[in-house]
Amino acid sequence: MKIVYIEDCFNPTALYQINEILKQPHGKFEKVLITSDDMKPFHKEYSKNEDFKFSQKYGVKIIRLPVIFSKSGRRWIKGLYKEIEKESADIVYMHGIADFKDIINIFKPKKNILFRDCHMSWSATTQKYANLFYYICKNFIFKPLNFLEKYDRIYSLGIEEREYLDAIGIKKEKIEDFIHGYNKDDYYFSLKEREKFRKENQISKDEIIIGYIGKLDDTKKPHINLKILKLMEDKYLEENRIKFLFLGPQDSKYMSEKFNKKYDEIINKHKPIILEGRRASDLREVYNGVDICLWPKQTTLSSIHAQACQSTVIMENETSNKERVIENKNLYEISNLEEAVIKIKDIIDNKKYLKEKNEWYLEKIKDREYTYQISKKIKEWEKLVEEKRGKK
The missing domain is CATH 3.40.50.2000 (Glycogen Phosphorylase B;)
Incomplete structure (x- = not known):
């Protein structure tokens, strides 16, 4: 056959x-x-x-x-x-x-x-x-x-x-x-890989990392995460030791025309971590290393991968995202960045981002x-x- x-x-x-x-x-x-x-x-x-x-x-x-x-x-x-x-x-x-x-x-x-x-x-x-x-x-x-x-x-x-x-x-x-x-052999929680990723990128244990992992282009619009960062109070970011991270292949036109402009607006106060793209097979370490994944536009298969590594996911309230994001209450109204900030604060204030609290995710996605x-x-x-x- x-x-x-x-x-x-x-x-x-x-x-x-x-x-x-x-x-x-x-x-x-x-x-x-x-x-x-x-x-x-x-x-x-x-x-x-x-x-x-x-x-x-x-x-x-x-x-x-x-x-x-x-x-x-x-x-x-x-x-x-x-x-x-x-x-x-x-x-x-x-x-x-x-x-x-x-x-x-x-x-x-x-x-x-x-x-x-x-x-x-x-x-x-x-x-x-x-x-x-x-x-x-x-x-x-x-x-x-x-x-x-x-x-x-x-x-x-x-x-x-x-x-x-x-x-x-x-x-x-x-x-x-x-x-x-997702493939269970590729995506799973690993404390060892979490510690390795954080050590390599000089991230301390008590820092909360909000990550965007994927293509940095005009389709996915990750610069919106920088808009969300700008909306958050400096005091709150400092007290909770929150950092934003971006990792993925970069479209040069998009970076120069949109992303970098937003980046320049916040660089004096905040310094997001920006890393080059990795092979998909090397992303397990990243999903283990971050605490919250924030994809601001469209939908992505990566949301499943992140949750298999027990990371909390925030996305827009799209039908496909309702299917893929285990905790639907983490979805925010389309284009409502103020609500996205509220969702982030709720997760952080109630420590829902802690990996040990998200072991039940795997039971929810086992059929996938x-x-x-x-x-x-x-x-x-x-x-x-x-x-x-x-x-x-």
Whole structure:
């Protein structure tokens, strides 16, 4: 048996869902990934060596192809369908939906079991003509795809993703859950790693660290954390020994046009810790080292990783965040930075940030653990292939 995964962009050192799926044992399935050579979304250059290491460690054949053009984050990958044909897979799993591949799939004869999934959340949808886009998708793309029964399953990563699939006209009976999660071998609480991170960065035991871990770019807008810092009273920050930390790959244009300007406004009074990005596999130490994680915009899989390390999470009150943040009372009204300050103070004043108080987090997220999730999927997929072969 063989399964081919299609992902427009792939970073072998990240811990996105595609990485976690590929890492897991696949039973009878041989694993192949077809992706592009575009690494711009990760703010890094392509590394052949990183691909080789990932391939060797997890038994995945990785095929990279050039991008002909891209539009609104959607890419047309040169020679994609020729490579799919060449691999003769039992299952083709195309990550993402509502892109160029859906149009092509209308006209391509179906030779494999075909999966798609949806990672879209409303907080990440900023198209000016969104309603027109949904109308076109629903009536001219997914109506024929539904009629022709091209997709066997479409996986949803959460509530907002289901809402998005409904908006573009996907049949409800085709949708199944495959929720965002974490790998228990990568993320867990470690006092040793907490102490190591703090020692290396000259952070004392009694300092409270509010961290932003992720891309420093205009999509995630981490400069908002600096606005929140500015709103907090100097006396409160000093008395509670609070520091803000930023760690992640930096988009140079965003840093010069937005982040640095806000940074200059507070640098005379406060000195946030700014660290370079790390490989996702090295972030466990960071999540253990900080006390509170504050992501000011959109949603992120990192919120699950942080809570697996027993860190408290604060985010905006978005539907996806309600699913992912264990303590919903830590969510603040969208764009209401004054409320974000109130949430921070409540957590600090009541010492809710203490790691030993958050051991119960793991029980709440146990069903999201990838080893557990993917082992179930693989059994389902093997059965699906065997049933199809039996019908021939």
